[in-house]
Amino acid sequence: MIDAIQRLNIDYHFQEEIDAFLERQYVISTTNWDAFGNDLHQIALYFRLFRQQGYYVPADVFDKFTNKEGKFNQNLGGNIKGMIDLYEASQLSVAGEDMLDEAAQFSGLVLKEKMACLDDHEAKFVRKTLEHPFHKSMAMFTAQDFFGDFHGMNGWLGSFKQVAKLDFSLLQRLHQQEIIQVSKWWTELGLANELKLARNQPLKWYIWSLACLTDPTLSEERIELTKPISFIYLIDDIFDVYGTLDELRLFTDVVSRWDITASEQLPDNMKICFKALYDLINEISSKIYQKKGWDPTDSLRNAWKSLCKAFLVEAEWFANGNMPSAEEYLKNGIVSSGVHIVLVHIFFLLGQGLTEENVHTIDGIPSILSSSATILRLWDDMGNAEAFYFYELPSDFEFDVSRDFYGGKFISYAEFPYGAKPDEEAPPRGILTHAPETGEEDVEINVTGDGNAVVSTAV
Template sequence: MALNLLSQFPTCSLARLPPLSPMIPAARGHGNMARKIRRSASAQISEPPTLRRSGNYQPTIWSYDFIQSLKSHYKGEVYAERIEELKEAARRCLEEADGPLAQLELIDDLQRLGVGRLFEKEIDGKLKAIYMGEKEMVTEGDIHSTALYFRLLREHVFEVSPEILRRFKDETGSFRAGLCDDPIGLLSLYEASYHGLDGETILDEAKAFTSKHLRELKHIQGNIAMQVDHALELPVHWRMTRLEARWYVDFYEKKEGMNPILLQLAKLDFNMVQSNYQRELRKVSRWWDNLGLAKKLSFARDRLVEDYLWSMGIVFEPRFGHCREVLTGLLQFITTVDDMYDVYGSLDELELFTDAVDRWDINTIERLPEYMRICFLALYNSTHDAAYVILREHGLDIIPYLSKAWANYCKAGLVEAKWYNSSYTPTLKEYLNNAWISISGPIVLIHTFFLLGQKPSKESIDCLTNDQNLIRSSSLIFRLNDDLGTSTDELARGDVPKSIQCYMHEVGVSEEIAREHIKGVISDLWKKMNQHRATLSALPKSFIAAAFDLPRMSTCAYLYGDGFGVPDRETKDIVMSLVVEPIRL
């Protein structure tokens, strides 16, 4: 790979890089180019204005002053020392847990409380010890212990067969009716069933069995009823990691047998991590305000805070702060370009913009209309700024990967624009072959891959570029969740038919049936995701985690409708609970 990235940067772009952030107002420092843009614009012959559609998007609900006012006192040495004390006490709890089932339950609590990352070595060691020497003590127990063992081992990529669940079936081959008398065991089997792979029919049967009987439970109440309702809405495997931690803290506080050490640790850790989020959001908000793109390109959604929420959903750990900042800017650019392709741009303009991005050549800018010039120049410079940091720290030229991802994204958007302009309804397969790229999953995950802090190995880069299965499956779930939540509104605005409408048109079924079919496709894709996690060992664990967390974030965003386009409902509450409001200690 060529490492001479410096030759690809305009000299003035490198000269203006600040020491603190790779994302800065891109138009500044390009004085010559800006003058060329003005001369070109003034020389254009006056033409009739292009008829523009409007998405009628809501303006941002988050003011700049509000974002800059976000402050937390959960930082500094006093809190850091208290965290270390609580971590040491939690380690002792894990060491002193009486037997493998107690250890598994404690590991599950640590993970769901959002602090499992603080005990990675200890958790891996305990799971390995149980797997190698004590698994019979768990798998020969009740349905709760066996199902919990299976789920946690699968999560941590141990080879464990679902056949250990077969002894809970009766002579007819069905799960025993007596299991319904154990709601905790039923719930554990339900959660375990979502970790299946293609062909593991026993887990499909477990999912159908537990879903039916959990809904029919009448005698449960209190915390167990709350936990069942929460699981039936979404299994934990599909939930946004950080939001699940926030919910589980409240649940755990009321749980019988709650460990106060774990609760205190989870609350304090949540608040300290939240202080990092607030600092990052203030920083990226200043960048966005200085860039001025929201004012210049007013047709596009201004969703910076929501974009930050997405970046946090994809990579939540404190150590990935730089990655979150760059991803937030990337996601806002994606939002702007998406609105250009879906609503604002004419087909002729979109073909010019796609060509400019494909060439990745600043000299093509004069052919673009003014609003596209502004967008392309800001996009071009911000991408190079992010790439410069990787070059500086790792000596790695990532511009070819980033620019190719942008070109593929714009080409996919152009395909959909052509479908819309010709009133063409594709088959579901044809739609999905394009839509997994147009949803932006590949461009987000490729950026994430290079922004996770460590220099990626050649083997992992080859795996990323040669095996797109993980990115494709992750992006397709993202796409289909988006379609389930937004297709009705987007069609009303004037957009290409989505997966639901494509299937309805192709097969001749009702919208209700089409929606159920799409949900089935999502379930099958999650099985593929589970398989990818077990087989793509060349990819960093942190990247695989991000590839899982992207569709989880999409599930969260679109569970109740368009949580991105209409951000003043559930999405606002999520932002408040994760970024703004600390947990009361």
Template sequence: MATMKATLFSFPSFFLNVPATSSLKVSPCKINCSASTTTAIDSSNCKWIQIPSLKHKDQSSCNTVNHGTKDIEDLVERVRRDMFNYGDLIRSMKLIDTLQRLGIAYHFQEEVKEVLDLMYTRKDDEDDLFVTALRFRLLRENSYHVSPDDVFHKFINKEGKFKEALSNDTVGMLSLYEASYLGAKGEKILSEAMEFTKNHLRTSMPNLESSLVQEVATALELPRHSRMVRLEARRYIDKYAQETTGSRVLVELAKLDFNNIQLLHQMEIAEVIRWWEELGLVEKLSFARDRPLECFLWTVGIFPDPKHSKCRIELTKTIAILLVIDDIFDSYGSIDELVLFNNAVKRWDLGAVEQLPQYMKICYMALYNTINEIGYRVLKEQGWSIIPQLKQTWIDMFEAFLVEARWFNKKYVPTQEEHLINGVTTGGTYMALVHAFFLMGEGVTKETIGMMEPYPKLFSYSGMILRLWDDLGTWREEQQRGDVASSIECAMRDHNISSVDEARNYIRQLIDNLWTELNGQLIAPAGLPLSIIKTSLNLSRTAQIIYQHGDDNKASSVEEHIQLLLSRPIP
């Protein structure tokens, strides 16, 4: 099979739009899955997480899950019966928005689809800014083709600007602000809406009611379109529970559902940890990172739907092995040894292990067996023979790692374009999304399998966002280690940027531009299934959540995310 080359947009014109003005670090955590109920985290900065063991399932834990599931089913039926009103579209739109924010919309997929279809087919004659923007956002999020010019022209004055009177409607402005972040490349009206709402929301904050201040501040810091789905659910459940107009049924359902999914995640973690300990990589390779829990956090971001349990488990395995391989290329292997490693992966057979140094043999076999097992699972359950596609993602990644190692060895500073193209591959995005596509098994056909080679633009945009956020978040750490130049150094050199702060702002603008490209995939002509488009969006969101606070606060923020999603139930 030919090497999968990334299909990318033209870099020069893309970069001209910007004015020229990985690895996670948390305190060491030890997980032990030998007892009937096991403790997952033990460190000075982490609290204890109780995980029901998969080796010796605790009956009370299983009963709790089953009891919670029955209660959830009863509440879901109440919502389905009492709260969906197809004759009142505005009420139904608001309900869908609330269900999404609470993380429980997946229970009502058929009802949501019916409401969205009605919203799409009925004429939009609503003059309310909040409702109009909400309608646009809900439809755009679900890949309905809606023109922002047609939707928002009614709010534009004779000078072609948004009417200043709109600034008096804070709720409407916030709705428009959130909708503007789903803008695709060339949708000028949404770019203007973003600047218009952002400026007015900032200046209005001192005069807002207390109930709105925090919501506006949270949105300005991180718009909803960029938030990790499960973290947003955890945050919003607390907020919604305090609202006097909130539904008590929805609050109860959301809390039960969140806690039930948390138990599911804990069981998934136990399975991952059992596999990781049996694999024994970190026992044999003392330099390797031992971070399966953090790897699992990534997959919770990528696959928020509870039905994707096996996807989370299997992708966590690949990410955990990827970190070890990254360590070999970054800090342990010689160039000659790395060439041997690269050649072995290209061969992809048991005999290839004989040419490797001892420390590489165990890593090669761990990779070989894990990927072949994933391929076997997909063949058994879906009927697709996919090992050639999975293998190729690793071959491409090894090649890119070797390029980076040679840059470092020769003290070569790549151009920003070279760094970003190669860095998308070393960042693991192509590997993760190709594996995710087959693990989910949604919309897999001969035609869509063919779209995996070359890698689709969708994957490239998501991978660039991850690469750039990684560079922003780990720059100081990599500087201290003397790693290959990051996007910050490349940008400073290529664009004559004089300060690190200026370069960071430049990189953030690149990320914003990439999001418009990524959003365009939501309304692109039919091709890839919506499930993998949303998965790519989720990967980009997770990258931002992991890296946005930079070197100084990354460890504490990652630990907090782990605690919120995997440890602390909602009372």
């Protein structure tokens, strides 16, 4: 039932009940996974639900379904529901979990082979599972597809589907109102007129925010988050098309000093951009302080300083013709992706776990944030020719081979956010919830190379 509710994107209505149920089941399972017997469907489903919830579950719960060589038993192939759930479970793998790599390969191959033998509804669901696993998709964009798939044979699901359809209509109206407010803010800001070569995409920026903060109750937070997201793109364009290298160094210095007086020496377009950013950070910080009792000004300023410094590093690479190693490129790309900016703002806007220790952790870009940022950088670069230059790939390197190289890198980083065991680094819950989403939603936003995929799906 939880799986269906999540796929219908109405789980937020029942979040307390879901949390309580999974907590009870997790306590039971940690002492006795044998309670699930040999039901692959149940074990794989609970494995996925637990890991989605942030609980650590060892991959060896699947040992009972493998032979001495660690291969999954071939007789499992006739269990289509079990294969679907095993494939979905494998998407939450942790780096180094060979068991889940084998699970993904085995179940994926079986499902591809069986599709021709399934009816239309089953085949459609299997195809969607293989192309867009639930954990790496966004329920708000895929819920309508679930209305007619073959998992919906249970009688009680009809009632939930009706709720989901009504909920979808209500959410559409809410999101339309939010888009109106974002567009009004962007128009009144006037930067589209001042920076004519910069991107003018308030709808795309809002979708970024919507993908990060899906809870309908976070309407104000989504609107506020869209604003710094817009400046990630604007400042990126400043570095790409507006400034000479000396001007960009001066701009970075002004941002690092966070000195409005020093901005007078900047070119007009940079001066206008910095003044708007300066005012925005002060405005957001004031709102957070009034609501949460915490002044995030220093943390937000430091995040923007880091972003501009990372942009400058890339600009100097281009200008000087220097070719960084893949590791150097990725290390800088973790910051230049802008993910840290987004998640730092989310952390303070949500106001969960506002303590000195947690703020210090967030300021330092914890591993779960850097993993999300790396996922975005790798996925975005898969459609970006300049990235192949930066990765020091041979001149005769074929595109498909390059894509395989990226694919391997992407998988290794995509696995990491869900690998934290209870005794490992634990960021604040608000970030733990949204950091993995950011990496995943970026995939949807960038899937066509320019962000149109999500916009066309959501509107």
